[in-house]
Amino acid sequence: MSGIRTSAGSSLSVTSTKPATYNEAGFKAIDAQFTKVAEITDLGEFGRQYNLVTHNPLDTRRTGKRKGSYNDGSITVPLARDTGDQGQAVMKAALLSDESYSYCITLQDGTKFYFSAQCMSFTNTVGGVDSITGHNAQLEIDNDIIEVLPTTFELAYVAGSNGSLxxxxxxSVVLNGFGTPVAAVAAVGYEFTAWSDGSTVNPRTDGPVTASLSVTAQFTPE
Incomplete structure:
Protein backbone atom coordinates (compact mmCIF):
# COMPACT_ATOMS: atom_id res chain seq x y z
CA MET A 1 0.00 0.00 0.00
CA SER A 2 2.96 2.36 0.44
CA GLY A 3 3.07 3.04 -3.30
CA ILE A 4 -0.58 4.09 -3.51
CA ARG A 5 -1.26 7.82 -3.82
CA THR A 6 -4.23 10.08 -4.39
CA SER A 7 -4.64 12.28 -7.45
CA ALA A 8 -4.39 15.44 -5.32
CA GLY A 9 -1.64 17.72 -6.58
CA SER A 10 -1.78 16.44 -10.16
CA SER A 11 -1.54 19.06 -12.89
CA LEU A 12 -1.73 19.66 -16.64
CA SER A 13 0.74 21.87 -18.51
CA VAL A 14 0.77 22.95 -22.16
CA THR A 15 3.06 24.51 -24.74
CA SER A 16 2.88 25.23 -28.45
CA THR A 17 6.51 24.07 -28.73
CA LYS A 18 7.01 20.66 -30.34
CA PRO A 19 9.80 18.32 -29.20
CA ALA A 20 12.67 17.82 -31.65
CA THR A 21 12.37 14.07 -31.04
CA TYR A 22 9.19 12.39 -29.89
CA ASN A 23 10.63 10.61 -26.85
CA GLU A 24 11.59 11.25 -23.23
CA ALA A 25 14.70 13.23 -24.15
CA GLY A 26 12.79 15.37 -26.63
CA PHE A 27 10.08 16.34 -24.17
CA LYS A 28 12.50 16.93 -21.29
CA ALA A 29 14.38 19.36 -23.53
CA ILE A 30 11.28 21.58 -23.72
CA ASP A 31 10.21 21.23 -20.06
CA ALA A 32 10.89 24.92 -19.42
CA GLN A 33 8.43 25.87 -22.18
CA PHE A 34 5.40 24.30 -20.46
CA THR A 35 2.84 26.50 -18.71
CA LYS A 36 0.64 24.97 -16.01
CA VAL A 37 -3.12 25.33 -16.54
CA ALA A 38 -4.84 26.60 -13.39
CA GLU A 39 -8.08 25.50 -11.70
CA ILE A 40 -8.44 22.03 -13.27
CA THR A 41 -10.88 19.86 -11.31
CA ASP A 42 -10.55 16.50 -13.09
CA LEU A 43 -8.09 14.90 -15.51
CA GLY A 44 -10.28 11.93 -16.35
CA GLU A 45 -8.73 8.88 -17.97
CA PHE A 46 -6.46 8.44 -20.96
CA GLY A 47 -4.41 5.77 -22.65
CA ARG A 48 -4.24 3.53 -25.67
CA GLN A 49 -7.26 1.46 -26.68
CA TYR A 50 -7.37 -1.12 -29.47
CA ASN A 51 -10.31 -1.86 -31.72
CA LEU A 52 -11.51 -5.43 -31.60
CA VAL A 53 -11.18 -7.52 -34.78
CA THR A 54 -13.12 -10.79 -34.86
CA HIS A 55 -13.11 -13.88 -37.07
CA ASN A 56 -15.82 -16.57 -37.11
CA PRO A 57 -14.62 -19.79 -38.78
CA LEU A 58 -17.37 -22.23 -39.74
CA ASP A 59 -15.76 -25.41 -38.46
CA THR A 60 -14.93 -24.33 -34.87
CA ARG A 61 -17.75 -21.81 -34.37
CA ARG A 62 -15.50 -20.02 -31.87
CA THR A 63 -15.06 -16.28 -32.36
CA GLY A 64 -11.39 -15.48 -32.80
CA LYS A 65 -10.27 -12.14 -31.44
CA ARG A 66 -7.32 -9.93 -32.38
CA LYS A 67 -6.20 -6.36 -31.91
CA GLY A 68 -6.86 -4.00 -34.79
CA SER A 69 -6.16 -0.29 -35.05
CA TYR A 70 -5.57 1.70 -31.90
CA ASN A 71 -6.38 5.12 -30.54
CA ASP A 72 -4.46 6.88 -27.78
CA GLY A 73 -7.68 8.37 -26.49
CA SER A 74 -9.00 11.74 -25.46
CA ILE A 75 -9.26 13.75 -22.28
CA THR A 76 -12.10 15.98 -21.14
CA VAL A 77 -10.70 18.69 -18.86
CA PRO A 78 -13.16 20.66 -16.69
CA LEU A 79 -11.75 23.79 -15.07
CA ALA A 80 -12.84 27.00 -13.39
CA ARG A 81 -12.58 30.10 -15.58
CA ASP A 82 -9.59 32.32 -14.73
CA THR A 83 -9.07 35.12 -17.24
CA GLY A 84 -5.69 35.98 -15.75
CA ASP A 85 -4.19 32.49 -16.07
CA GLN A 86 -1.56 32.11 -18.78
CA GLY A 87 -2.12 28.36 -19.07
CA GLN A 88 -5.78 28.84 -19.93
CA ALA A 89 -4.75 31.47 -22.48
CA VAL A 90 -2.48 28.91 -24.17
CA MET A 91 -5.36 26.41 -24.24
CA LYS A 92 -7.55 28.98 -25.99
CA ALA A 93 -4.78 29.54 -28.54
CA ALA A 94 -4.57 25.77 -29.08
CA LEU A 95 -8.28 25.72 -29.90
CA LEU A 96 -7.79 28.29 -32.65
CA SER A 97 -4.80 26.47 -34.15
CA ASP A 98 -4.79 23.50 -36.51
CA GLU A 99 -1.44 22.45 -35.00
CA SER A 100 -1.06 19.90 -32.24
CA TYR A 101 0.23 21.31 -28.94
CA SER A 102 2.44 19.49 -26.44
CA TYR A 103 0.96 18.54 -23.06
CA CYS A 104 2.31 17.16 -19.79
CA ILE A 105 0.30 15.61 -16.97
CA THR A 106 2.25 15.45 -13.70
CA LEU A 107 1.06 13.16 -10.91
CA GLN A 108 1.49 13.62 -7.17
CA ASP A 109 4.53 11.32 -7.08
CA GLY A 110 6.29 13.21 -9.89
CA THR A 111 5.43 10.78 -12.70
CA LYS A 112 4.95 12.66 -15.99
CA PHE A 113 2.92 11.76 -19.06
CA TYR A 114 3.97 13.68 -22.17
CA PHE A 115 1.85 13.70 -25.33
CA SER A 116 0.68 15.85 -28.22
CA ALA A 117 -2.98 16.55 -28.83
CA GLN A 118 -5.47 18.54 -30.84
CA CYS A 119 -7.57 20.90 -28.71
CA MET A 120 -11.02 20.23 -30.16
CA SER A 121 -13.06 22.45 -27.84
CA PHE A 122 -12.76 24.97 -25.03
CA THR A 123 -16.39 25.60 -24.16
CA ASN A 124 -17.86 27.91 -21.53
CA THR A 125 -19.86 26.42 -18.66
CA VAL A 126 -22.07 28.76 -16.66
CA GLY A 127 -24.64 26.61 -14.87
CA GLY A 128 -26.88 27.84 -12.05
CA VAL A 129 -26.57 30.23 -9.14
CA ASP A 130 -24.46 27.80 -7.11
CA SER A 131 -22.09 26.97 -9.97
CA ILE A 132 -18.53 28.10 -10.63
CA THR A 133 -18.18 29.64 -14.08
CA GLY A 134 -15.83 27.41 -16.00
CA HIS A 135 -14.65 25.75 -19.18
CA ASN A 136 -14.52 22.25 -20.63
CA ALA A 137 -11.57 21.45 -22.87
CA GLN A 138 -11.54 18.40 -25.13
CA LEU A 139 -8.11 17.05 -26.06
CA GLU A 140 -7.67 14.38 -28.72
CA ILE A 141 -4.30 12.67 -28.22
CA ASP A 142 -2.65 12.08 -31.58
CA ASN A 143 0.64 10.34 -30.76
CA ASP A 144 2.25 7.99 -28.27
CA ILE A 145 1.93 8.86 -24.57
CA ILE A 146 5.44 9.02 -23.09
CA GLU A 147 5.48 8.01 -19.40
CA VAL A 148 8.49 9.23 -17.40
CA LEU A 149 8.87 7.87 -13.87
CA PRO A 150 10.18 10.27 -11.21
CA THR A 151 13.82 10.41 -10.21
CA THR A 152 14.26 9.20 -6.63
CA PHE A 153 16.92 9.99 -4.05
CA GLU A 154 17.95 8.18 -0.88
CA LEU A 155 17.91 9.83 2.55
CA ALA A 156 19.93 8.02 5.23
CA TYR A 157 20.02 9.00 8.91
CA VAL A 158 22.49 7.52 11.41
CA ALA A 159 22.73 7.96 15.19
CA GLY A 160 26.20 8.72 16.54
CA SER A 161 27.43 7.46 19.89
CA ASN A 162 25.26 8.08 22.95
CA GLY A 163 21.99 8.58 21.14
CA SER A 164 19.30 7.07 18.94
CA LEU A 165 16.83 8.09 16.25
CA SER A 172 13.35 7.08 -0.86
CA VAL A 173 12.08 10.47 -1.99
CA VAL A 174 11.20 11.72 -5.48
CA LEU A 175 12.76 14.80 -7.00
CA ASN A 176 11.51 17.94 -5.20
CA GLY A 177 9.62 15.79 -2.72
CA PHE A 178 9.86 15.83 1.07
CA GLY A 179 11.02 13.17 3.50
CA THR A 180 9.34 12.31 6.79
CA PRO A 181 10.50 13.65 10.19
CA VAL A 182 13.48 12.05 11.93
CA ALA A 183 14.32 13.00 15.52
CA ALA A 184 17.65 12.62 17.33
CA VAL A 185 17.23 11.42 20.94
CA ALA A 186 20.19 11.76 23.31
CA ALA A 187 21.05 9.14 25.91
CA VAL A 188 20.93 10.04 29.61
CA GLY A 189 23.67 12.54 30.42
CA TYR A 190 24.07 13.65 26.79
CA GLU A 191 22.46 16.21 24.51
CA PHE A 192 21.98 16.53 20.80
CA THR A 193 24.32 19.11 19.27
CA ALA A 194 24.01 18.93 15.47
CA TRP A 195 23.77 16.76 12.41
CA SER A 196 26.95 16.05 10.49
CA ASP A 197 25.90 18.47 7.75
CA GLY A 198 25.78 21.33 10.28
CA SER A 199 22.00 21.45 10.73
CA THR A 200 20.75 21.84 14.27
CA VAL A 201 17.07 21.29 13.39
CA ASN A 202 15.62 18.46 15.47
CA PRO A 203 13.48 16.73 14.40
CA ARG A 204 14.41 17.38 10.78
CA THR A 205 12.36 16.94 7.61
CA ASP A 206 14.38 17.21 4.41
CA GLY A 207 13.01 18.71 1.22
CA PRO A 208 12.50 19.70 -1.46
CA VAL A 209 14.99 16.93 -2.25
CA THR A 210 17.34 17.33 -5.21
CA ALA A 211 20.14 14.92 -4.18
CA SER A 212 20.77 11.90 -1.98
CA LEU A 213 21.71 12.60 1.64
CA SER A 214 23.46 10.78 4.47
CA VAL A 215 23.78 12.48 7.87
CA THR A 216 24.76 11.45 11.38
CA ALA A 217 23.29 12.81 14.60
CA GLN A 218 26.00 14.01 16.99
CA PHE A 219 25.72 13.98 20.77
CA THR A 220 27.93 15.51 23.51
CA PRO A 221 27.92 15.31 27.31
CA GLU A 222 25.61 17.75 29.06
Missing part, protein backbone atom coordinates in the same frame (compact mmCIF):
# COMPACT_ATOMS: atom_id res chain seq x y z
CA UNK A 166 13.04 8.16 16.01
CA UNK A 167 11.53 7.89 12.54
CA UNK A 168 12.29 6.17 9.25
CA UNK A 169 16.07 6.20 8.92
CA UNK A 170 16.21 5.09 5.26
CA UNK A 171 13.86 6.95 2.92
Missing amino acids: LGVVNQ
Whole structure:
Protein backbone atom coordinates (compact mmCIF):
# COMPACT_ATOMS: atom_id res chain seq x y z
CA MET A 1 0.00 0.00 0.00
CA SER A 2 2.96 2.36 0.44
CA GLY A 3 3.07 3.04 -3.30
CA ILE A 4 -0.58 4.09 -3.51
CA ARG A 5 -1.26 7.82 -3.82
CA THR A 6 -4.23 10.08 -4.39
CA SER A 7 -4.64 12.28 -7.45
CA ALA A 8 -4.39 15.44 -5.32
CA GLY A 9 -1.64 17.72 -6.58
CA SER A 10 -1.78 16.44 -10.16
CA SER A 11 -1.54 19.06 -12.89
CA LEU A 12 -1.73 19.66 -16.64
CA SER A 13 0.74 21.87 -18.51
CA VAL A 14 0.77 22.95 -22.16
CA THR A 15 3.06 24.51 -24.74
CA SER A 16 2.88 25.23 -28.45
CA THR A 17 6.51 24.07 -28.73
CA LYS A 18 7.01 20.66 -30.34
CA PRO A 19 9.80 18.32 -29.20
CA ALA A 20 12.67 17.82 -31.65
CA THR A 21 12.37 14.07 -31.04
CA TYR A 22 9.19 12.39 -29.89
CA ASN A 23 10.63 10.61 -26.85
CA GLU A 24 11.59 11.25 -23.23
CA ALA A 25 14.70 13.23 -24.15
CA GLY A 26 12.79 15.37 -26.63
CA PHE A 27 10.08 16.34 -24.17
CA LYS A 28 12.50 16.93 -21.29
CA ALA A 29 14.38 19.36 -23.53
CA ILE A 30 11.28 21.58 -23.72
CA ASP A 31 10.21 21.23 -20.06
CA ALA A 32 10.89 24.92 -19.42
CA GLN A 33 8.43 25.87 -22.18
CA PHE A 34 5.40 24.30 -20.46
CA THR A 35 2.84 26.50 -18.71
CA LYS A 36 0.64 24.97 -16.01
CA VAL A 37 -3.12 25.33 -16.54
CA ALA A 38 -4.84 26.60 -13.39
CA GLU A 39 -8.08 25.50 -11.70
CA ILE A 40 -8.44 22.03 -13.27
CA THR A 41 -10.88 19.86 -11.31
CA ASP A 42 -10.55 16.50 -13.09
CA LEU A 43 -8.09 14.90 -15.51
CA GLY A 44 -10.28 11.93 -16.35
CA GLU A 45 -8.73 8.88 -17.97
CA PHE A 46 -6.46 8.44 -20.96
CA GLY A 47 -4.41 5.77 -22.65
CA ARG A 48 -4.24 3.53 -25.67
CA GLN A 49 -7.26 1.46 -26.68
CA TYR A 50 -7.37 -1.12 -29.47
CA ASN A 51 -10.31 -1.86 -31.72
CA LEU A 52 -11.51 -5.43 -31.60
CA VAL A 53 -11.18 -7.52 -34.78
CA THR A 54 -13.12 -10.79 -34.86
CA HIS A 55 -13.11 -13.88 -37.07
CA ASN A 56 -15.82 -16.57 -37.11
CA PRO A 57 -14.62 -19.79 -38.78
CA LEU A 58 -17.37 -22.23 -39.74
CA ASP A 59 -15.76 -25.41 -38.46
CA THR A 60 -14.93 -24.33 -34.87
CA ARG A 61 -17.75 -21.81 -34.37
CA ARG A 62 -15.50 -20.02 -31.87
CA THR A 63 -15.06 -16.28 -32.36
CA GLY A 64 -11.39 -15.48 -32.80
CA LYS A 65 -10.27 -12.14 -31.44
CA ARG A 66 -7.32 -9.93 -32.38
CA LYS A 67 -6.20 -6.36 -31.91
CA GLY A 68 -6.86 -4.00 -34.79
CA SER A 69 -6.16 -0.29 -35.05
CA TYR A 70 -5.57 1.70 -31.90
CA ASN A 71 -6.38 5.12 -30.54
CA ASP A 72 -4.46 6.88 -27.78
CA GLY A 73 -7.68 8.37 -26.49
CA SER A 74 -9.00 11.74 -25.46
CA ILE A 75 -9.26 13.75 -22.28
CA THR A 76 -12.10 15.98 -21.14
CA VAL A 77 -10.70 18.69 -18.86
CA PRO A 78 -13.16 20.66 -16.69
CA LEU A 79 -11.75 23.79 -15.07
CA ALA A 80 -12.84 27.00 -13.39
CA ARG A 81 -12.58 30.10 -15.58
CA ASP A 82 -9.59 32.32 -14.73
CA THR A 83 -9.07 35.12 -17.24
CA GLY A 84 -5.69 35.98 -15.75
CA ASP A 85 -4.19 32.49 -16.07
CA GLN A 86 -1.56 32.11 -18.78
CA GLY A 87 -2.12 28.36 -19.07
CA GLN A 88 -5.78 28.84 -19.93
CA ALA A 89 -4.75 31.47 -22.48
CA VAL A 90 -2.48 28.91 -24.17
CA MET A 91 -5.36 26.41 -24.24
CA LYS A 92 -7.55 28.98 -25.99
CA ALA A 93 -4.78 29.54 -28.54
CA ALA A 94 -4.57 25.77 -29.08
CA LEU A 95 -8.28 25.72 -29.90
CA LEU A 96 -7.79 28.29 -32.65
CA SER A 97 -4.80 26.47 -34.15
CA ASP A 98 -4.79 23.50 -36.51
CA GLU A 99 -1.44 22.45 -35.00
CA SER A 100 -1.06 19.90 -32.24
CA TYR A 101 0.23 21.31 -28.94
CA SER A 102 2.44 19.49 -26.44
CA TYR A 103 0.96 18.54 -23.06
CA CYS A 104 2.31 17.16 -19.79
CA ILE A 105 0.30 15.61 -16.97
CA THR A 106 2.25 15.45 -13.70
CA LEU A 107 1.06 13.16 -10.91
CA GLN A 108 1.49 13.62 -7.17
CA ASP A 109 4.53 11.32 -7.08
CA GLY A 110 6.29 13.21 -9.89
CA THR A 111 5.43 10.78 -12.70
CA LYS A 112 4.95 12.66 -15.99
CA PHE A 113 2.92 11.76 -19.06
CA TYR A 114 3.97 13.68 -22.17
CA PHE A 115 1.85 13.70 -25.33
CA SER A 116 0.68 15.85 -28.22
CA ALA A 117 -2.98 16.55 -28.83
CA GLN A 118 -5.47 18.54 -30.84
CA CYS A 119 -7.57 20.90 -28.71
CA MET A 120 -11.02 20.23 -30.16
CA SER A 121 -13.06 22.45 -27.84
CA PHE A 122 -12.76 24.97 -25.03
CA THR A 123 -16.39 25.60 -24.16
CA ASN A 124 -17.86 27.91 -21.53
CA THR A 125 -19.86 26.42 -18.66
CA VAL A 126 -22.07 28.76 -16.66
CA GLY A 127 -24.64 26.61 -14.87
CA GLY A 128 -26.88 27.84 -12.05
CA VAL A 129 -26.57 30.23 -9.14
CA ASP A 130 -24.46 27.80 -7.11
CA SER A 131 -22.09 26.97 -9.97
CA ILE A 132 -18.53 28.10 -10.63
CA THR A 133 -18.18 29.64 -14.08
CA GLY A 134 -15.83 27.41 -16.00
CA HIS A 135 -14.65 25.75 -19.18
CA ASN A 136 -14.52 22.25 -20.63
CA ALA A 137 -11.57 21.45 -22.87
CA GLN A 138 -11.54 18.40 -25.13
CA LEU A 139 -8.11 17.05 -26.06
CA GLU A 140 -7.67 14.38 -28.72
CA ILE A 141 -4.30 12.67 -28.22
CA ASP A 142 -2.65 12.08 -31.58
CA ASN A 143 0.64 10.34 -30.76
CA ASP A 144 2.25 7.99 -28.27
CA ILE A 145 1.93 8.86 -24.57
CA ILE A 146 5.44 9.02 -23.09
CA GLU A 147 5.48 8.01 -19.40
CA VAL A 148 8.49 9.23 -17.40
CA LEU A 149 8.87 7.87 -13.87
CA PRO A 150 10.18 10.27 -11.21
CA THR A 151 13.82 10.41 -10.21
CA THR A 152 14.26 9.20 -6.63
CA PHE A 153 16.92 9.99 -4.05
CA GLU A 154 17.95 8.18 -0.88
CA LEU A 155 17.91 9.83 2.55
CA ALA A 156 19.93 8.02 5.23
CA TYR A 157 20.02 9.00 8.91
CA VAL A 158 22.49 7.52 11.41
CA ALA A 159 22.73 7.96 15.19
CA GLY A 160 26.20 8.72 16.54
CA SER A 161 27.43 7.46 19.89
CA ASN A 162 25.26 8.08 22.95
CA GLY A 163 21.99 8.58 21.14
CA SER A 164 19.30 7.07 18.94
CA LEU A 165 16.83 8.09 16.25
CA LEU A 166 13.04 8.16 16.01
CA GLY A 167 11.53 7.89 12.54
CA VAL A 168 12.29 6.17 9.25
CA VAL A 169 16.07 6.20 8.92
CA ASN A 170 16.21 5.09 5.26
CA GLN A 171 13.86 6.95 2.92
CA SER A 172 13.35 7.08 -0.86
CA VAL A 173 12.08 10.47 -1.99
CA VAL A 174 11.20 11.72 -5.48
CA LEU A 175 12.76 14.80 -7.00
CA ASN A 176 11.51 17.94 -5.20
CA GLY A 177 9.62 15.79 -2.72
CA PHE A 178 9.86 15.83 1.07
CA GLY A 179 11.02 13.17 3.50
CA THR A 180 9.34 12.31 6.79
CA PRO A 181 10.50 13.65 10.19
CA VAL A 182 13.48 12.05 11.93
CA ALA A 183 14.32 13.00 15.52
CA ALA A 184 17.65 12.62 17.33
CA VAL A 185 17.23 11.42 20.94
CA ALA A 186 20.19 11.76 23.31
CA ALA A 187 21.05 9.14 25.91
CA VAL A 188 20.93 10.04 29.61
CA GLY A 189 23.67 12.54 30.42
CA TYR A 190 24.07 13.65 26.79
CA GLU A 191 22.46 16.21 24.51
CA PHE A 192 21.98 16.53 20.80
CA THR A 193 24.32 19.11 19.27
CA ALA A 194 24.01 18.93 15.47
CA TRP A 195 23.77 16.76 12.41
CA SER A 196 26.95 16.05 10.49
CA ASP A 197 25.90 18.47 7.75
CA GLY A 198 25.78 21.33 10.28
CA SER A 199 22.00 21.45 10.73
CA THR A 200 20.75 21.84 14.27
CA VAL A 201 17.07 21.29 13.39
CA ASN A 202 15.62 18.46 15.47
CA PRO A 203 13.48 16.73 14.40
CA ARG A 204 14.41 17.38 10.78
CA THR A 205 12.36 16.94 7.61
CA ASP A 206 14.38 17.21 4.41
CA GLY A 207 13.01 18.71 1.22
CA PRO A 208 12.50 19.70 -1.46
CA VAL A 209 14.99 16.93 -2.25
CA THR A 210 17.34 17.33 -5.21
CA ALA A 211 20.14 14.92 -4.18
CA SER A 212 20.77 11.90 -1.98
CA LEU A 213 21.71 12.60 1.64
CA SER A 214 23.46 10.78 4.47
CA VAL A 215 23.78 12.48 7.87
CA THR A 216 24.76 11.45 11.38
CA ALA A 217 23.29 12.81 14.60
CA GLN A 218 26.00 14.01 16.99
CA PHE A 219 25.72 13.98 20.77
CA THR A 220 27.93 15.51 23.51
CA PRO A 221 27.92 15.31 27.31
CA GLU A 222 25.61 17.75 29.06
